[in-house]
Amino acid sequence: MLQKLRDKTTGWIATAIVGLLIIPFAFFGLEQYMVGGAGNTAAVVKAPPSWWNSAPSFWPASMLWQEDEISLDEFRERFDQVRQQRREVEGEGFDARTFEALPSRVQVLGGLVDERVQAIAARQAGLRVGDALVRDTIQGIPAFQVDGRFDPQRYRLALSSQIPPQSPRQFEQVIRQSLEQSLLAGALAGSEFVTAGELERVVQLLGERRDVSMLLVPADGESAAQPVADEALQAWYDAHPDDYRAPENVTIEYIVVDAEALPEPPPADEATLRQRFAAQAERQGEQAQRLVSHILVEVPEGAGEDAVQAARDEAAGLAAQASADGADFAALAASSSDDPGSAEQGGDLGWVTPGTFPDAIDTALAAMQPGEVSEPVRTEFGWHVLWLREVQQGESESFEQARERLAAEQAQADRDNAFDELSRQVVDAVLQSPASLQPAAEAVGVQVKVLGPFTRESTEGLAAEPAIRRAAFSEAQIEDRMISDPISLGAGRNAWLRVTGHNPEQPHPLAEVRGQVEAAVRARRLHDAASERARELESGIAAAGSLALLAEAEGLDAPQSVPQVPRGAPLVAPGVSEAIFAAPAPAEDTLSSGHQVLDDGGIVLFTVDAVTPGDAGSVPAEQAEILRSQLVQAVGIDDVQALVETLRSRFKIEVFEQNL
Structure with a gap:
């Protein structure tokens, strides 16, 4: 059987098949088969x-x-x-x-x-x-x-605090x-x-000012007053589907646990205050500041044992030099340290507190006395020679001096503990009944309230809290209808909610928004008619000879002259100033004119009479x-x-x- 298989895979047919397979690899590349669309790319x-x-x-x-x-x-x-x-x-x-x-x-x-x-x-x-x-x-x-x-x-410290x-x-x-x-x-x-x-x-352009004449033409409401046929309403509605959609909304039930609603805790007794004072004094001792300098002998990543030992021997030699009488640690660090940042400052690391540097350095410093130079200390960066220059324990106060502060801190701690205990009770009740807030509300003595329906843009009541809206509109809450995790509304205030109703974004039927559609159609008619009339009037300015003569011929009020209009000045309505500065500067024996159609169907006709560059x-x-x-x-x-x-x-x- 094996011989038959060998014969079949070495014949001309097998060769032809392999040749055919080569073609797609040649044109499209092997990587398309091997790594194209890889899951880690x-x-x-x-x-x-x-x-x-x-x-x-x-x-x-x-x-x-x-x-x-x-x-x-x-x-x-x-x-x-x-x-x-x-x-x-x-x-x-x-x-x-x-x-x-x-x-x-x-x-x-x-x-x-x-x-x-x-x-x-x-x-x-x-x-x-x-x-x-x-x-x-x-x-x-x-x-x-x-x-x-x-x-x-x-x-x-900044690098170690990164996540x-x-x-x-x-x-x-x-x-x-x-x-x-x-x-x-x-x-x-x-x-x-x-x-x-x-x-x-x-x-010159930014500081440019223009002398203009402006003529306000009132809106002609005749075109907008014409009846709007059902066919026109339907056509507009179909052409603007996004304008007539009901936004997504939800209805929720919720409870709130508020620390401010809790009764004041009883005053702390003497023993509790003294215990708090002793704990703070102990922490202050642990957080003593130390003024430290160092010399680093760097060990590259992946270095072998021989390289590590050689770096250790070099650091030991530097430690011996630094410990000698009359040694200048700063000069030694400047010439020998592999830490460029501190070497330029004589190895100075400043005032150090526990946790700033790796544990090995904290342990070594804790065992040193001011003025002492350490043996080499190993960290991920290499070998360090430390010089403890000074220790600062910090100011201390007596118990009587701290009594008032300790009492206020203990009262706040008791309030926080009471709030945490209530929140824990709610969490326990939610774990037992994740589909109903009533047991949790009864456990802590609050009421279940209902809010909604409200949208993502709602700003009333609890819906004004962005955290509430984010949770209420999350896919997990909408689909599962279970009680949410605690939602922090600030210090000492937590909420839990459950979505009870959800309506996705959907189009309003034409019958519901008929009035809005009709108003939009009339507004468009008004704008189109005003644009047509504005073009006709503007073309008549040159024939009349001036904007004033055109106004007289059309039975309109005389135009208003506005000298030295700066770029961006507010004029009559938005867009008018931009239109004026978009018009070309007037050439000799020619008029520079333009127009702007207003939202209400009115028209502003203007001529640019002079241009003064900046x-x-x-x-x-x-x-x-x-x-x-x-x-x-x-x-x-x-x-x-x-x-x-x-x-x-x-x-x-x-x-x-x-x-x-």
Whole structure:
């Protein structure tokens, strides 16, 4: 049997089949079969080689193309960052459900793609980021500075407080990648300039003033008064379906536990206050501040035992030198430490409290006396030689001095405990009866209330709380109809809700909105008739010779002259000022005219009688320089956008929306 199988797989038929299979791989690429649409990929950016920008994208030339992948982990990290930024900016108005939708995800991924495209172009152009630029960039970040100077302690504390925490090495890599992605855009934007003539022209335009004559033509309501046929109503309704939709709404039942409604706790006894005083005194002792300097002998990631021991021996030698009589620790750190931030300051880490640095450093410092130099201490960064310069225990107060403060703190703690206990009782009752709020309400002595129906834009009662609206309109609450998790409405105030009714967004029947549709049709008729009449009247200005003569011929009030109208001035109604400055400047022996149709069907006819350009010489030098920098920035942004669009057109970008 095996011989027969071998014979069949080595004959001309098998060869022909293999040849046929080669064709799709040759034209479409093996990766389409192996990795196309991989579950861990958000997007793939493919770029032609720098030495052959016009290289075709089909096989075999496609093998020369550079391919960069944006992983799902990268996308999720950026998406989380944008989410956090939006939360900080929008506060309680942040709509998590809308943000989580696919359009937002695609938009965030688009920003990542733009950055990756720029990074590829920068690499192809031979641009690189050096260590000095990375160091200067980090030291220039205000969040890492104290009194305008880079502070290593603040730097490490800020990195350790990130979610998830970052090591300095990881953060440096992030900064390096960010700089690589912005190199090309920064160089392009930084190359822009504005000439004196361009600046003068902009000042002339911004400061331009116009003398105008304006004629107000009242609305002619005859066209709007005509009957509207049912066919016209139906046609308008069908053409504008989004204008006549009932918004999504929900009805909820809820309970609120409010700490302010709780009775005042009884005063704390003497023993409780003294126990609180002792605990605070102990914590103050643990949080003593220590003034510390260090020397770091760095150990690279993945270093072998020999390299680790060699670094340890070097650190031990430095510790011995620092412990010698008359040793200058600051000079030794400046010349020998591998921590560039603190080395420039003689190894100074500033005042340190427990938890600021790794546990090994805290343990070593706790066992040291002021003035002592430690043996080498190992952390993830390498070996540290520590110099404890000073210890500051902090000010202490007597029990009698602290009694009033302790009593107020204990009273607040008792109120918080009572509130937490009530909230716990509600949670226990919800776990036992997740489909009804009544048992939870009875357990804590509150009433179940009903609210709704209300929409996402409601601002009345409890629906004014964005957290309530987010929970009420969440898919889980709408579909399951179970009691929500506790919803915080501020300190000492929690709510629980359950959706009892839900109506999705749906169109209003024409019969319900007939009046609105009819009003819209009449408004459109009025606007169209006014636009037609405005064009006829404007064409008659030149024939009449002036706006005043046209008004006299039409039996209208005389036009009003308005001299020296600045750009953006509010005139009669919105849009009139913009229309005036959109009209051309009057040429010799010609009229410059225009019109604006108002919302009520009225018409504003105007002529531009004179134009006075802005005077560049009257602009102070400081304002002119600010304007110049704004113009340079605007032009630079336009150029960067054009560059990204051009690069996108040259590159092949594949987005896997199904993975987002």
